[in-house]
Every structure is written in C-alpha cells, then in structure tokens.
Amino acid sequence: MSRNVRNLTIILFVMMLFIISGCSAGGDVQAQIVEQYLQALVDQDGARVSSLSCKDWESSAIMEMDSFQAVEASLVDLACVSGETVDDMTLVVCQGKIVATYNEEQQELDLSLRSYQTIKDGAEWRVCGYR
Numbered sequence: 001m002s003r004n005v006r007n008l009t010i011i012l013f014v015m016m017l018f019i020i021s022g023c024s025a026g027g028d029v030q031a032q033i034v035e036q037y038l039q040a041l042v043d044q045d046g047a048r049v050s051s052l053s054c055k056d057w058e059s060s061a062i063m064e065m066d067s068f069q070a071v072e073a074s075l076v077d078l079a080c081v082s083g084e085t086v087d088d089m090t091l092v093v094c095q096g097k098i099v100a101t102y103n104e105e106q107q108e109l110d111l112s113l114r115s116y117q118t119i120k121d122g123a124e125w126r127v128c129g130y131r
Helices: 002-027 031-043 046-052 058-066
Strands: 072-086 087-102 105-111 115-121 125-129
Touching: 031 046, 031 058, 031 087, 031 115, 031 125, 046 058, 072 115, 087 125
Parallel strands: none
Antiparallel strands: 072 087, 087 105, 087 115, 115 125
16 A cells, blocks of 8 residues: 555544544533433532523522432433424423432432423523423
C-alpha cells in the first residue's frame, strides 16, 4: 500500500469516528436532562435540582425534592424519551418508577403518569414542570 493511500485511509477513518461520535453525543438531550433531574431529586441534591430547573419551576422542584427527605428513594428502570414539541417546550415521557422506603415500607411512584416539560434556557435545556 502506498504512503498516500495509507494516509488517505487514516484520514477517512478519523473522519468517520468524528461523524459517528457526533451523532451519538447529541442524543435525546431533553430526555437526558429529565433523567438527571429525577436522579438529583432522589439524591436530594438541591444544587443540581436547581441547576436543572427553569427559574419559574425552581421553587416547586425544591419542594418536590424536600418531600423525599424522610425516605430512602431510588430510581428503578428509568428510561425517558422526548415527545411532542409545542412552541419552545418539549414534553418528555418516562418509564420506570421512584421507590421510596420509609420504616421498611415501600411506595412506588409510577413515572409514566407525568409528562415533563422542558424548555431551552439560553444554551441549556431545563425541566420546567410537568403535566
């Protein structure tokens, strides 16, 4: 194989890697934000909940997080996907549940009962309530 052909092959290979990584890196950003938000809720990470929430939803998000203070909470089988987009808002639907344990009693919260509203705030997507 000549040196030029080898160099061209290497360049094409590197370009393919960039293209493939670019396609997979973007993914479903709104769904990823909702998943991060839900994880921050059960982890009781107030700073993270705030940073993932829009300004109008932030105080409600903190109150929702506070409702998990007396329990041990975890996410089970979480999977979210973006759905309908209306104006600047994208709805995200999730499967899975939050399992909250208090005094050995478990309560399951079905995440499929809500559609999370996400909006783009500057360059970042944020959770801004649910329906």
